Amino acid sequence: LAVRHRLPGFAQRFEPLARRISAVLFVLVMAGAIYAERANITTYFAQAGAITLTLNIAMMAIAFYGAAWLGLLRPQRIAIALECGLQNGTLAIAVAATLFQDTLYAIPAAIYSLMMFGTALAFVFLVTRGRPAAV
Template sequence: MGIITDIVLPVSLAFIMISIGLTLTLGDFRRVAAQPRDFLIGAVSQIIVLPLVAFALVTAWRVEPVLAVGVMIIAAAPGGVTSNLLTLFARGDVALSVSLTAITSLLSVVTVPLIVVTAHQHFVAGSGGEVAGDLTVTGAVLKIFVIVTVPVLAGLAVRHTMPGFALRFEPLARRISAVLFVLVMVGAIYAERANIGSYFAQAGAITLTLNIAMMAIAFYGAAWLGMRRPQRIAIALECGLQNGTLAIAVAASLFHETLYAIPAAIYSLMMFGTALAFVFLVTRGRPAAV
């Protein structure tokens, strides 16, 4: 992807992850300790159930191996910062949403490499495909630590040492993050513009199915477990709105083929439409105080 991969993508991801760090306070960790059940259900839905649903779909769908890994990359990604804003609009538990976004982003330094490397070995190397570089869990952990954990910790340090500045800058950081996210997504699609119709035909239906199915599983599964409506809304949006920039960055840093990033770009195009539809459905006919 040329300049997109070499410059725009790493700068964009670093800024987005810093903005996540700006939202993270010690109160988030205390909240998790005070209400561990809500957080654990959300984290399990995001980190375990979502990749399992993605694996089942790509196995049943029989998509091209590289695209299958691409779907697993977006499924392994933590929630995006937009989930917090849409949770607010949907009258969900914003505190839970922020905690899930921030902490699963930190945990992604371990969870993403495990899922992605395992998926690559199963779908690509296992099918006789060529292994892309020296792909190991340790190597992937180190790369993701640099592009994810370090910026988040930097944002957390700013929030801790300069809370006034962090609170003033965080809304602007969200808007800048949204613009950078669009630039990365458009760049990924533009780089493969000649083949995007074919890729969309192969990965469009499965990514849309993954998105809708996972939001439904999270929302109704949380209801089955006895969670209140605001928490169910937060978890559903957290599982539906993935960090597409991180997914594209993982694809670009671990592999040398743009095709790995296409499912993340396609998923990112669709997820805002389905999330907005979800917000409309859960708020329709309900008073603002609910």
């Protein structure tokens, strides 16, 4: 925010590169976590998959219908639901692994991170019925 405020031209030019860098870092973190736990990944999904999926869908539904209850327009409701569903999984993994000094605590965050993109895509398809949304 400070860079955008003080150097708006630079911030605008750097934004596409920053997005690519963050996407690559996310993929690397997720790939590393999956590789490190490759022998246990199916067990982890069995243990944490249902609850993380339930949490993700519940939060998106609460956000969507809560925004509707507040009288927000459909595009705003969709954006808020996506913001609630697409959380910063990489940060959650890093905090859990660092704070507790054990990757075991990062498992729910990692499972959530893997699932959140699928639920977001399903949500977008559901609310747009496969048509581009007017924003």
